[in-house]
Amino acid sequence: MADVTPALRPRPQRLWRIVSEPLIRQNPVTVQILGICSALAVTTQLATALTMAAALTAVVVMAAGIISLIRHHIPNSIRLIVQIVIIAALVGVIDQLLRAFLPDISRRLSVFVSLITTNCIVMGHTESFARRNPPLPAMADALGSGLGYSLVLVTIGALRELFGSGTLMGQPVLPTVEQGGWFEPLSLMLLAPSAFFMLGLLVWAVRSWRPEQAEPLDFAPPLRAEEVLR
Amino acid sequence: MADLNPVRAWRRMLALPNESRTKTLIVAFLVAAASTLLLSGATVLLRPIQAQNRAAEAQAQLAALIGGIPGMTDLLQAAGGQLSTVVIDLERGAAAQGVTPENLEEVLAEGSNWTQLAPGEDLAGLGRRPDFARIYLLREGDAIRLLLLPMAGAGYNGTINTIMALQGDLSTVAGFAIMEHRETPGLGARIDEPAWLAQFVGRQTRDERGQLRFAVARGPAGSVHEVDGITGATRTTNGISQMVRFWLGPQGYGPLLEAIRRGEF
Numbered sequence: 001m002a003d004v005t006p007a008l009r010p011r012p013q014r015l016w017r018i019v020s021e022p023l024i025r026q027n028p029v030t031v032q033i034l035g036i037c038s039a040l041a042v043t044t045q046l047a048t049a050l051t052m053a054a055a056l057t058a059v060v061v062m063a064a065g066i067i068s069l070i071r072h073h074i075p076n077s078i079r080l081i082v083q084i085v086i087i088a089a090l091v092g093v094i095d096q097l098l099r100a101f102l103p104d105i106s107r108r109l110s111v112f113v114s115l116i117t118t119n120c121i122v123m124g125h126t127e128s129f130a131r132r133n134p135p136l137p138a139m140a141d142a143l144g145s146g147l148g149y150s151l152v153l154v155t156i157g158a159l160r161e162l163f164g165s166g167t168l169m170g171q172p173v174l175p176t177v178e179q180g181g182w183f184e185p186l187s188l189m190l191l192a193p194s195a196f197f198m199l200g201l202l203v204w205a206v207r208s209w210r211p212e213q214a215e216p217l218d219f220a221p222p223l224r225a226e227e228v229l230r
Numbered sequence: 231m232a233d234l235n236p237v238r239a240w241r242r243m244l245a246l247p248n249e250s251r252t253k254t255l256i257v258a259f260l261v262a263a264a265s266t267l268l269l270s271g272a273t274v275l276l277r278p279i280q281a282q283n284r285a286a287e288a289q290a291q292l293a294a295l296i297g298g299i300p301g302m303t304d305l306l307q308a309a310g311g312q313l314s315t316v317v318i319d320l321e322r323g324a325a326a327q328g329v330t331p332e333n334l335e336e337v338l339a340e341g342s343n344w345t346q347l348a349p350g351e352d353l354a355g356l357g358r359r360p361d362f363a364r365i366y367l368l369r370e371g372d373a374i375r376l377l378l379l380p381m382a383g384a385g386y387n388g389t390i391n392t393i394m395a396l397q398g399d400l401s402t403v404a405g406f407a408i409m410e411h412r413e414t415p416g417l418g419a420r421i422d423e424p425a426w427l428a429q430f431v432g433r434q435t436r437d438e439r440g441q442l443r444f445a446v447a448r449g450p451a452g453s454v455h456e457v458d459g460i461t462g463a464t465r466t467t468n469g470i471s472q473m474v475r476f477w478l479g480p481q482g483y484g485p486l487l488e489a490i491r492r493g494e495f
Contacts, residue, residue, distance in 0.1 A: 070261075073244060075254040082261050089265030093272040100279040103287065110415045 018140040022148035024210070029152040030203045031213050034120040038112045039153055040195035046169050049157025050150075051105045055094050055113055057146030060122045063087045064130035064142035071131050083126050088117045121145055156198045164189030288409055292366070292378070295395060295407040299431070302404070305368060305375060313366040313378070320363055321345075323485025324495065329362050337362060353476035355384030355469070363483075374398050374490060379483055380409075383473025386465040388412035390421070394474065396435070400487050403444075406430035418466030429457040435478055442478055445471045 028034045035056075042052040066086055067074070074082050095113045098106040106113065116122060125145055130138040161167055166174035166183045175181020188194050207214045246253040296302050296313070306313070317334055319326040329337050337343050344358045366378035377396045382389055390413070395405040408422040420426060434454050435444040443455035446467040451458050459467050476482050489495045 070257075073248065073253070073257060075248045075250075075257055077249065078254055078258055082257065085261055085265050089269045092269040096269075096272045096276045096280075100276040100283065103280070103283040110419070 015137065015140045018137055019144040019147070022141075022144040023151060024148075024206065025213075027148040027152065027206070028121045028124075028145045029149055029199070030206050033203075034124060035149055036199060038115060038119060039149070039156065040192060040199065042109055042112050043153055043157040043160050043195055043198075044164065044190050045108070046154065046157045046161045048105055048108050049153040051098065051102060052109060052112060053146075053150030053153045055098065056116050056119060056121070057143065057150055059087065059090045059094055059116050060125060060142040060146045061139050062090050063122060063126050064138040065135050066090075067126045068130040068133060068135040068138035071133075074131070079131065080127070083123070083131075084117065087122055087126065091117045121149055152199075152202065155202065156195060159198055160189045160194060164194070284410075291407050291409055292393065295378070295393060295405045296368075296376075298428075299376070299395060299404045302368070302376060305370060308370075313368055315364060315366055317362050317364050318486055320359070320361055320482065321485065323483075323487075323489040326362050331364055334362060334364055347481065351481050353472040353479070353481075354382065355472070356382065356389075356476075359481060365483075365486075374495075376404060377490075379477065381473050381477040381482070383469050383476065385411055385413050385469045386418050386463075387414065390466075390469060390473065392470070392473070394430075394477075400490060401434050401436040403430045403433045403435060413463070413466045417460070418463040420460050420463060421466060421470065426458070426460065433457060435474065442475055444474045444478070 022028055024030075026032070029036060029039055038052060038056075043049045063083070063086055067083055091114060094116075095106070098109070098113060125142050129141045133141070158168060161169075162173060163186050165185050166172060166176040166181075172179070174183035176183050176185055186194075243253060243256055248254075292313075296306060315331045317326045317329045317331055318324065319329075338360050343361045345361055346358050347356065363380060365380065367374055368376040375398045377398075377400070379394050379396065381392050381394055383392075384390075388411070390408065391410040393407050393409060394403060395407075396402065397404045406427050408427070411419065411421065413419045413421060429451070432454075433444065433456070435442060437443045437455065443453075445456050446459055447456040448459045448464070478484065478487070486495065
């Protein structure tokens with residue numbers, strides 16, 4: 001192993017760093033605001049959010065591994081097409097598997113499984129990382145961002161299902177008024193806007209906890225009226 | 231002489247500069263071929279399981295459709311818990327000779343058992359119509375109490391498959407279920423929302439003179455023959471209107487309904 005440069009040698013600590021980095025510090029959804037379209041659409045229930053998270057993680061890890069394996073032989077002029085074809089084939093296989101073994105959840109996810117193909121997280125990590133790194137680190141990086149995405153999806157999915165229908169994974173947790181309990185379900189939680197609110201609150205919470213994630217302002221806010229008049 | 235050893239040829243290809251046209255073409259072809267193989271392999275291997283799922287789901291939808299009609303569960307229990315399944319000859323409006331629910335699929339695999347529809351008759355946008363259809367009946371004594379009629383028609387993105395339940399008077403809708411559709415999520419796909427489907431119950435498909443009158447309205451329903459439209463899903467809901475009119479009309483179950491009315495079925 002003497003001919004491998006130290007930076008490329010897959011040491012466990014280094015791999016762990018690659019995997020853990022995107023969980024919170026570099027989370028693809030809350031920090032980079034990537035892949036939020038599907039994150040918002042499939043989070044009305046925890047079960048769909050979990051399935052979507054698992055599907056995306058599986059696709060991004062496999063795509064990163066395959067692309068990293070053939071990275072020295074991808075002609076630059078067609079590299080994006082090659083990547084998309086590989087990702088699309090993997091997504092197609094996952095979609096077929098879901099249809100066969102989880103038909104009910106697959107129907108609820110509708111088009112969003114197929115749309116993993118165009119998910120920025122998958123494309124971004126194959127294009128920027130897997131294309132330049134050996135398979136092990138590439139798959140570690142993909143796994144990390146897949147898990148980071150999953151973390152956000154599961155958090156939002158759990159909160160929306162809990163407050164929107166008083167259940168978790170379909171099991172009643174908060175007794176709703178309809179069933180003689182005290183909890184009045186917040187129907188807003190089941191509608192798309194609530195996903196934006198939850199994601200916004202989550203980003204706010206994470207950035208208050210870790211202020212270094214906040215981006216600098218793009219432009220200075222205008223002076224307030226009393227400051228102008230003074 | 232050219233070197234024909236495949237291993238060496240493969241190495242030579244890999245050693246080509248990435249930007250060479252030959253390598254670009256070869257890599258593109260190989261990636262496409264491998265992806266195709268993977269995807270078609272998965273599709274073919276998993277098809278039987280998916281077909282089973284679909285059949286189970288259709289059964290469940292049928293049960294839910296009947297369960298949603300007041301009084302039908304009791305009647306079904308009295309009839310032995312089983313609907314009778316009949317294959318009918320659409321043209322003659324009578325039970326088909328020699329076609330059973332079991333061999334219906336094989337019979338319909340043959341093109342000669344389909345009728346091409348002229349553009350003027352083809353309300354549902356199907357192009358052609360099978361000569362045989364499987365329907366479900368529930369009788370009380372001799373009288374037909376419930377008639378379940380499968381219908382298909384063109385939606386916005388593909389064929390919509392539905393079942394309409396008619397009461398014994400052959401005009402009142404007892405229930406309506408969407409078995410399969412590929413409409414746009416959030417717009418056309420709202421046709422399978424229970425709240426929308428519930429409106430079908432009690433609608434009259436014919437007026438007092440026996441004219442077909444059913445339609446999905448544009449906006450709120452205006453009469454007993456209409457159900458509310460769905461905003462942003464005009465093509466889908468028009469497809470449903472046309473489908474119901476086609477299948478209850480002379481090209482669809484019309485002859486059968488006539489025969490039942492005359493008491494010949």
